[in-house]
Every structure is written in C-alpha cells, then in structure tokens.
Amino acid sequence: MARNWQPDFERLVDEHQSMVFSLAWRMTADRGLAEEIAQDVFLELDTHMTRIESPQHALFWLRRVAMSRSADALRRRRVRGVDLWIEIEESHGAPQEERFSPLGARLEQLLTTLPEPQRAALVLRYQEDLTPEEIAATLESPLATVKSNLQRGLKLLRAKAECNLKDYVRPGKSLGGARADG
C-alpha cells in the first residue's frame, strides 16, 4: 500500500464527486438530496482524512459512506412519511443536456421502484462494476444476501422493463441466467 500517500482533499473531490453524486442520486432518486448527501460525504471525508491510507481506501470509504448516508436519508424520509419516489422524469432541475439516453432514464426510473437492498446491490454492481464480494464489503452485508439481492433485483428489474419498456427490451421467457457471481 502507498504508505507515503498524502491525501489531497480537492483532488479527491475532483476524482470522486461524480461517483458519490451518482450513487446518492440512484439510491434516493432526488437530485437535491443527492447533492446534500454528496456534500456531507465529502465533509465527513475531510474530518477523516488522517485515517485514509491510500487512493483505494479513499474510494472504498467514499462508496461505503455514500451508500450508508443514502440509506439514512431514505430512512429519514420514510419516517417523515414523505413519498420518496418523486418522478425522476422531472430530473429536479437537472439541465436538459445532463439527461442521458431515454432507455437509461427509464431504467433509472424503474430502479427507483425496487426495494432498497436490491437497488443498492444493483447500483454498485452496474454503476461501479463491483463484484458481489466487494459489494458485500461496501454494504457490510453477508455475501449470500448480496448475491440474493442481485438475483432478485435483476429479475424484478427485468420483469418491470419487459412490461414498461417494450420498445427497448426484448421479452424473455426465463431470467435464470442472471450474472450475480461477478
């Protein structure tokens, strides 16, 4: 490990702001909330800078805290009884040029309808390209649970996509071959 590595806060923000923001946004489906979470995560990083040992450690730490803060935010909103799933179509003030492909936007919209653990596993799997083992370490969950969440989440998302995105996704009879083993 890079023992002589000196963390540079600004550089870490530059490198990882997109990752942290995207994780928070896909977890909460709320752009404003995602920005708040991203700010909180980086400010927390600032107070933990002395404990960060390497760039990999920083990346792992940021992913873990971003997911944890997003889950906290979702819990708080549930407690307050706010209907979380505000239409992502509105993009909450996102400029039009930021909008991705229509299929991407629709898949993201469908993702927000999945249960939180499945959503978390899928986001880490397909956004961050993590293996189930890495996802388990990031979410501090058992590996079997993560694999199960990946399987079920993928199956559910696929089923929803088949119903809602007929123009984009070819319907299939079975979903048994889901790649959840990394």
Place this chain on the structure above:
Amino acid sequence: MDELKPINEPEPIDRMNEFESQLQQAFVRRPAPPGLKRRILDQRNRRLTARFHSRIVLWQRLAACFVLAAALGGGLTWRHVEEQRKGEAARVQVITALRITNHALNEVKARLAVRDE
C-alpha cells in the same frame, strides 16, 4: 441458490447478458452538478473558519477564566495578608498599652512605697 446455476437454454442467458449490458450502459456515472465542488470547498472553508473561531473563543474564555481566577486569588491573598497585618498591628498596640500600664502601675507602686516609708 438454484437461481445462480446457469441454465441450458442459451437464449435467455443471451437476453440477460444483453439486459445487463444495457444496465451497465444506463448506469454510467452521472457528471456531478457544476457547482458541487465549489460548494463543498466553501462549506469546508466555513467549517474550518468556524472551528478556528470557536478555538479562539475557547482560548479567550480560558484566558478570561485564568484572569478571573488570578484576580480572585490575588484578592483573597491580599485580604489574608491585610488581616495578618492588622492583627499584628493590634497585637503591637495591645503590648504597647500593656507596657504603658505596667510602667504606670510600677510608678504608682513606687510612689506608694515612698509614702509608706
């Protein structure tokens, strides 16, 4: 974990792989909002400034406490010394008065002795 086992039908696997690749394309990282970094750095600076100010306030309070304690201690010490000084002066006065009385009594005694002779 039966679902993890690959099945023999190739078509659904291909479809799932296709779906997964669609997911991977759909879930690319979104660019952070333009002002996010600036806001983070601003907030960090505000926090640092606030921490610096709170540290200054803490030191000011500590200094004020120290001055107050020193003044209180000085006052108490001064009062103690002053009481001691006054006590000593009173003792000296009493001794002087006793000496004068003693002297006067001795004189009276001497006069009486002269008269008795």
